[in-house]
Amino acid sequence: MFKRPRLLASVCFSLALFFAAVSPAPVNAFGDQDWKPVDPAHLALKAPVVEKDADAEAIFWEVRMDDAEMDLVFTNYIRIKIFTERGRESQSKIDIVPFRFNGRIKDVSGRTIKPDGQIVELKKDDVFEKVIAKAGDLKLRAKTFAMPSVEPGAIIEYRWREVYPESSANRARLYFQRDIPIQNVTYYLKPASNMLGVEALRYLPFHMALPKFEKEKNGFYRTTLTNVPAYHEEPRMPPEDEVRKWMLLYYSGEKTIIPQLFWKQFGKAVYEVFKSDMKADDDVRRKAAEIVADAATPEQKLERLYEFCRTKIKNLDDDALNLPVEVRRKLKDESPSNTLKKMEGRSKDIAGLFAALAIAAGFEARPALMADRSDIFFDPSFADPYFMRLIVVAVKVGDTWRFFDPSEMYMPYGMLAWQSESQDALVSDPKDPVFVQTPLSVPDKSLEKRTARFKLDAEGTLEGNVTIEYTGHLGKDKKEYNDDDTPAQREETLRSLIKAKLSTAEVSDIKIENVTDPFKPFTYSYHIRVPGYAQRTGKRLFLQPAFFQRGANPLFPTTERYNSVYFSYPWSEQDDVTIALPAGYALDNADAPMNIDAGDTSKYQVKIAVTKDGSTLIYNRKFFFGNAKGGMLYPVASYGQLKMLFDELHKRDNHTITLKQAATTASAAPAPSN
Amino acid sequence: MSTRTLGLCCALVLFCCAPAFAVGGVGDEAPAWLTQAAAASVPAYQKDVPAVVLHDEGQMTINSDGKIVTTTTFAVRILTRAGRGSAEAVAGYATDTGKVREIRAWLIRPDGQVKRYGKDETVDLAGDLNDVYNQYRSKRIDATREADAGMVFGYQIITEERALFPHSVWYFQGRLPVLMSRCTLTLPSGWAATGVTFNHAKIEPVVNGTSYTWELRNLPPIEPEVASPEVTSLAPRLAISYTPAQGASGGTTIMGARSFSSWTDVSRWYSELSDPQSAPDDAIALKARELTADAKTELDKIRAIGRYVQDIQYISIQIGVGRFRPHSAAEVFAKRYGDCKDKANLMRAMLRTLKIEAYPVLIFSGDSTYVREEWASPSQFNHCIIAIRVADETKAPTVIQHPTLGRLLIFDATDENTPVGDLPDHEQNSFALIAAGSEGALLRMPVTPPEANQLEREAEVSLAADGSITANVKERSVGQSAVDERRMFRRLARPEYTKAVEKWITQGATGAKVVKVEPTDNHADGRFALDVNFTAANYAQLMQERLLVFKPAILSRTRTAFPTSAARKHAVVLESEAYTESVNIKLPAGFDVDELPDPVKLDTAFGSYSTSYAVKDGQLQFKRTFTQRAATIPPTGYPAVRNFFERIRAAEQSPVVLAKK
Numbered sequence A: 001m002f003k004r005p006r007l008l009a010s011v012c013f014s015l016a017l018f019f020a021a022v023s024p025a026p027v028n029a030f031g032d033q034d035w036k037p038v039d040p041a042h043l044a045l046k047a048p049v050v051e052k053d054a055d056a057e058a059i060f061w062e063v064r065m066d067d068a069e070m071d072l073v074f075t076n077y078i079r080i081k082i083f084t085e086r087g088r089e090s091q092s093k094i095d096i097v098p099f100r101f102n103g104r105i106k107d108v109s110g111r112t113i114k115p116d117g118q119i120v121e122l123k124k125d126d127v128f129e130k131v132i133a134k135a136g137d138l139k140l141r142a143k144t145f146a147m148p149s150v151e152p153g154a155i156i157e158y159r160w161r162e163v164y165p166e167s168s169a170n171r172a173r174l175y176f177q178r179d180i181p182i183q184n185v186t187y188y189l190k191p192a193s194n195m196l197g198v199e200a201l202r203y204l205p206f207h208m209a210l211p212k213f214e215k216e217k218n219g220f221y222r223t224t225l226t227n228v229p230a231y232h233e234e235p236r237m238p239p240e241d242e243v244r245k246w247m248l249l250y251y252s253g254e255k256t257i258i259p260q261l262f263w264k265q266f267g268k269a270v271y272e273v274f275k276s277d278m279k280a281d282d283d284v285r286r287k288a289a290e291i292v293a294d295a296a297t298p299e300q301k302l303e304r305l306y307e308f309c310r311t312k313i314k315n316l317d318d319d320a321l322n323l324p325v326e327v328r329r330k331l332k333d334e335s336p337s338n339t340l341k342k343m344e345g346r347s348k349d350i351a352g353l354f355a356a357l358a359i360a361a362g363f364e365a366r367p368a369l370m371a372d373r374s375d376i377f378f379d380p381s382f383a384d385p386y387f388m389r390l391i392v393v394a395v396k397v398g399d400t401w402r403f404f405d406p407s408e409m410y411m412p413y414g415m416l417a418w419q420s421e422s423q424d425a426l427v428s429d430p431k432d433p434v435f436v437q438t439p440l441s442v443p444d445k446s447l448e449k450r451t452a453r454f455k456l457d458a459e460g461t462l463e464g465n466v467t468i469e470y471t472g473h474l475g476k477d478k479k480e481y482n483d484d485d486t487p488a489q490r491e492e493t494l495r496s497l498i499k500a501k502l503s504t505a506e507v508s509d510i511k512i513e514n515v516t517d518p519f520k521p522f523t524y525s526y527h528i529r530v531p532g533y534a535q536r537t538g539k540r541l542f543l544q545p546a547f548f549q550r551g552a553n554p555l556f557p558t559t560e561r562y563n564s565v566y567f568s569y570p571w572s573e574q575d576d577v578t579i580a581l582p583a584g585y586a587l588d589n590a591d592a593p594m595n596i597d598a599g600d601t602s603k604y605q606v607k608i609a610v611t612k613d614g615s616t617l618i619y620n621r622k623f624f625f626g627n628a629k630g631g632m633l634y635p636v637a638s639y640g641q642l643k644m645l646f647d648e649l650h651k652r653d654n655h656t657i658t659l660k661q662a663a664t665t666a667s668a669a670p671a672p673s674n
Numbered sequence B: 001m002s003t004r005t006l007g008l009c010c011a012l013v014l015f016c017c018a019p020a021f022a023v024g025g026v027g028d029e030a031p032a033w034l035t036q037a038a039a040a041s042v043p044a045y046q047k048d049v050p051a052v053v054l055h056d057e058g059q060m061t062i063n064s065d066g067k068i069v070t071t072t073t074f075a076v077r078i079l080t081r082a083g084r085g086s087a088e089a090v091a092g093y094a095t096d097t098g099k100v101r102e103i104r105a106w107l108i109r110p111d112g113q114v115k116r117y118g119k120d121e122t123v124d125l126a127g128d129l130n131d132v133y134n135q136y137r138s139k140r141i142d143a144t145r146e147a148d149a150g151m152v153f154g155y156q157i158i159t160e161e162r163a164l165f166p167h168s169v170w171y172f173q174g175r176l177p178v179l180m181s182r183c184t185l186t187l188p189s190g191w192a193a194t195g196v197t198f199n200h201a202k203i204e205p206v207v208n209g210t211s212y213t214w215e216l217r218n219l220p221p222i223e224p225e226v227a228s229p230e231v232t233s234l235a236p237r238l239a240i241s242y243t244p245a246q247g248a249s250g251g252t253t254i255m256g257a258r259s260f261s262s263w264t265d266v267s268r269w270y271s272e273l274s275d276p277q278s279a280p281d282d283a284i285a286l287k288a289r290e291l292t293a294d295a296k297t298e299l300d301k302i303r304a305i306g307r308y309v310q311d312i313q314y315i316s317i318q319i320g321v322g323r324f325r326p327h328s329a330a331e332v333f334a335k336r337y338g339d340c341k342d343k344a345n346l347m348r349a350m351l352r353t354l355k356i357e358a359y360p361v362l363i364f365s366g367d368s369t370y371v372r373e374e375w376a377s378p379s380q381f382n383h384c385i386i387a388i389r390v391a392d393e394t395k396a397p398t399v400i401q402h403p404t405l406g407r408l409l410i411f412d413a414t415d416e417n418t419p420v421g422d423l424p425d426h427e428q429n430s431f432a433l434i435a436a437g438s439e440g441a442l443l444r445m446p447v448t449p450p451e452a453n454q455l456e457r458e459a460e461v462s463l464a465a466d467g468s469i470t471a472n473v474k475e476r477s478v479g480q481s482a483v484d485e486r487r488m489f490r491r492l493a494r495p496e497y498t499k500a501v502e503k504w505i506t507q508g509a510t511g512a513k514v515v516k517v518e519p520t521d522n523h524a525d526g527r528f529a530l531d532v533n534f535t536a537a538n539y540a541q542l543m544q545e546r547l548l549v550f551k552p553a554i555l556s557r558t559r560t561a562f563p564t565s566a567a568r569k570h571a572v573v574l575e576s577e578a579y580t581e582s583v584n585i586k587l588p589a590g591f592d593v594d595e596l597p598d599p600v601k602l603d604t605a606f607g608s609y610s611t612s613y614a615v616k617d618g619q620l621q622f623k624r625t626f627t628q629r630a631a632t633i634p635p636t637g638y639p640a641v642r643n644f645f646e647r648i649r650a651a652e653q654s655p656v657v658l659a660k661k
Helices: A040-044 A085-092 A259-278 A282-291 A298-312 A325-330 A336-342 A347-360 A472-482 A487-501 A636-653 B006-023 B032-038 B081-086 B263-278 B282-291 B298-310 B329-335 B340-353 B479-491 B494-508 B635-653
Strands: A056-066 A072-082 A093-096 A104-113 A119-121 A128-135 A138-146 A155-164 A173-175 A182-190 A200-206 A221-228 A246-252 A364-370 A390-397 A400-404 A424-427 A434-437 A447-456 A462-470 A506-513 A522-530 A540-543 A571-580 A585-589 A596-598 A602-610 A616-625 A657-661 B051-062 B067-078 B088-094 B098-108 B114-117 B122-126 B136-142 B152-162 B167-171 B178-186 B191-198 B206-208 B211-219 B237-244 B358-363 B383-389 B399-402 B406-411 B431-434 B441-444 B454-463 B469-478 B513-522 B527-536 B541-543 B547-550 B572-574 B577-586 B591-595 B600-603 B607-616 B619-628 B631-633 B656-660
Touching: A056 A085, A072 A085, A085 A093, A085 B479, A093 A104, A093 A155, A104 A138, A259 A347, A259 A364, A259 A424, A282 A298, A282 A336, A282 A347, A298 A347, A298 A390, A298 A400, A336 A347, A347 A364, A347 A390, A364 A400, A390 A424, A400 A434, A447 A472, A462 A472, A472 A487, A472 A522, A472 A571, A487 A506, A487 A522, A596 A636, A602 A636, B032 B051, B032 B067, B032 B098, B032 B152, B067 B081, B088 B152, B098 B136, B167 B178, B178 B237, B191 B211, B263 B340, B263 B358, B263 B431, B263 B441, B282 B298, B282 B329, B282 B340, B298 B340, B298 B406, B329 B340, B340 B358, B340 B383, B399 B441, B454 B479, B469 B479, B479 B494, B479 B513, B479 B527, B479 B577, B494 B513, B494 B527, B572 B635, B600 B635, B607 B635, B619 B635, B631 B635
Parallel strands: A056 A182, A447 A571, B051 B178, B454 B577
Antiparallel strands: A056 A072, A072 A155, A093 A138, A104 A119, A104 A155, A128 A138, A128 B122, A173 A246, A182 A221, A200 A246, A364 A390, A364 A424, A390 A400, A424 A434, A447 A462, A462 A522, A506 A522, A540 A657, A571 A616, A585 A657, A596 A602, A602 A616, B051 B067, B067 B152, B088 B098, B088 B136, B098 B114, B098 B152, B122 B136, B167 B237, B178 B211, B191 B237, B206 B211, B358 B383, B358 B431, B383 B406, B399 B406, B431 B441, B454 B469, B469 B527, B513 B527, B541 B547, B547 B656, B572 B631, B577 B619, B591 B656, B600 B607, B607 B619
16 A cells, blocks of 8 residues: 655756856846737636636746846746636735745736736736835835736736845745646746856756756746646645645756765765764763663663663753743754763754764764655655755664664654654765665554543443553654643643543543653543433443544545545554443443454454453453554555545444343343454 | 745744844843832632733823824733743834834743843734735734743833824723733823723723823633633723813814714714715616616615625725725726725615615624624724615515614625625624714614524435445525535535535544535525435444444534533523424334434523434434524523533434344
């Protein structure tokens, strides 16, 4: 089911020739002040071409990016066909905001072509410059306007220029998708011509075919993409830039880039830069010896070093510390020795100290760089460090590189934050840097363990005590969410979670423990009373034993899906529920729902039993999803299967058993079953 | 490269400006008033109260040249981290009539260290980002990221403005508890002020010459509750009017500001402002004739024009007096966009060409109890709708009687989901001003009865022996029930709408496969129809191969959030709504009904509910009806409300048991 994502392009592409000749800028921004002729067929168009049911569709969107001079200039021209009232509403009011503070929006013009061909110009007076915000000398100015006389059937078109003084297109992300579908997107790019040491403007496409560039007049290169669907947001989808069609622009000094060679050189450079940050002096060596003194194996040594850095060194980047901005700004990079002396440091300092201690304890340790999985699924065939934004420590144990991030206070030994899991990490080295994939944690590492001891009365009211423990990524998520809240806020968060599923629940004796404890699982415990939990008829009570799933909605309620489904990490659940049955009632039926076995991807097991005296129902549920080999990305094609799995799960969690008044009940309580 | 949302960019500005804020001085002294306020002892509040206002004072000085200078001093103690949001100073102003002379703030840490915020930490933001242009702006100092529990945040703001009316409003409280809130008004010699208190016993001012001071102390927090009145109807507020001592005659101008001694004055003022803008031109007249060419009745004509105006794009451009005066009807008609007053004004113009008289209506949108009769001021309104003079033959639930103008049909030309003959529920029952010159009056807006907002659902369901169901559901809604449906239908693109319907169905029937979604919007009649067909495997649970158990209330849809908490502080506000449901379930061969839930019949002053079950010819007939009357029930009546909704919830969870023959 799983397919590891790869970038569409395996190599990077260069656009301009070496030091392309400087070309004169066009006489005016749009090349031709006249609007392009309107095709009568477009005016007559009754339905969208690209995406069925679209309310509006761009007939074309043209962007000229001129990076040849000191200023970076984008010239936009878009023509949109309106099909419905919804399209009219969404497209009539336009806000154009520069993406950098120094940007200026200029030369806005627009017009509406009504269905009968009548043209209504956007008047200059109707274009407003709005200072959205100003602070000191900084001002963010937008141009806002409403297109006149827009109605279904009409075409609107408008143009504008964005000017960014003394800016470069290097590492610009050019998007080919909008909130509406587009028939033709065309980018005209004119690269810089006077950047010293730069060979070419290169581009890397994402989620789109390799664009073909054609040389235009005045030094521009043109590429067009046709029939581009709208960008749709959905729950549990991959990061935005892993879904949208876009292109990264960047300048590079190399004529031909061989990724393997590039990363070798880059990995060596990284090592040189960080070498001093891992340097162990006598103090560090002494400390390392002290920490690992009673450790027998390399694994024990590493664990002690990791736990020392994670739990004893205060991380000054921790938002729960709530350091004043001015204090945080004054923090400097510290050597391992100083970090040890102060027993505090920023994330990078703690990583440096851990590496230094590991080296002092006889390990090989290296800084390792990687991309952030919540931003992009990195592919090393892209020979540029642009995405490499995370740093961890690689330590060699035997022949294997192991990865550690001791700045993550809530991540237990052996685990990385999920954003760093299953990523190609570049292990730096003075001679031979290598890419090694970081492991994806197994479901057992992130466990939600729930226990409940209840009594049910004859009216259907359920009452008792609940304990829930979270470990691994689940525990970290809970701790991060709660650690800067007050006890009252934490309680309120819990009450809201319960009320969302059980609206009549009365919750008391709440305890929330281990919120900032680096070792123990985050734990909720509380007393709960739920009137009407079981439904009573004349002679029966109907009871859903899966208490923790009661009131939950299906995970995937819709049939259609635009994007892949993406889970951040594998997880598991374990429920242990006992319910003392009301006097005078006994089990009439205690069938358990069938188990689900989806191989390595997921398993669901339920056991329902009663105590020998028939007085107490015992419900056990185990579930996991995801596996370390398969990853967590499911393409649209497998959505149906995934939905079916979670629908089945939901149904089986809603499984009901029957209690019957004892006088009329058959003698035997059911044997434990599954 | 695409246009981006303003909200995002605004947040970006604030974020990016944040480092610059660090230049504020640490170690400065707080002013004496703040130090004194910070020393106040604070009562013990519930642990979820995030902050307490220690000091809130506004000192307004009206100068003889009409300029108003206001000095606001404010101090808040942050009790929990959730209270950090209170550490913000905001000074609103309109660029054409006012300015912020000074804005300064201080954060006092528990160790007594003081951080000062001034010009370098001030951000100036556009008022409403949704407007194409708006002259309202605000200056802000944001200390929320540096504030924490135990700290005291205080600010002082000095503003200068020229008021359009000699009126002012002082809000003694938001939701936070307040130790001291004080408003002082200093007038030129010979002037006098009067105050009207809302949501609190009358507050008498302390008068010292021409200086008036109103003060309240020790106000408890106002906690949010489900279905409670808006906070604007719970927190004390003071409406102040000021006039020369001799008293002003109605409609006179004082120092450039208009004063009002009655609602008729306000009506005259607004008519003078808006009437000249409503003159129709030839194009408007032509369009009005074209739209009503097939209309047979007066109501048909009003519906046709109303629909046209509602479909005009809502765009707000607020410049100068344009905040109150509509753009000319001709301009709005030509551009096909405008705001609420522009739309009401264009509709007036179009109706006038058909010889139907209409008047703008000023109203407060969002809280139907906000506007009070006892203070005649335009400051009480934030929205404009329309009243249309109609003949006796024109019948609709939203017709009211005016003492001299006769029958008036009230209509909101901005809410595109609420057709002629209906009114958005948040406007019903509120006071609104019919701006009809000397004949204008403040009148209570109509309330539509529950049956005018009814949802009817019919479902034909076939249950198989394996527990699967095939269901054909027909929903027919009208009034505000239809508005909710229509809003979703209009807002979402068709694929998204289908997904939303699927989500609703699968909440009742897990894993349902929806095979047909057919919405029909009859906007003119205020009706909405939705036909949905779906199948769901294992809807009924088969137990021991002999019992089939299922809930006949498969689907649910109600506009009211049921209150469930054990205790209640504020009244419960219920809106007018009703639904009926009739479900026919064809039972599988080989099964008999073993148990049916008991029928339920509830009847209270604010609502009624009933269920019934019958088995006939192999079919189970399940019926339920719900009626809720618009009502505000005091906290003492809450147990009855809670009990009513709990019993409904229990009834809808009740299963039917079938047994194999």
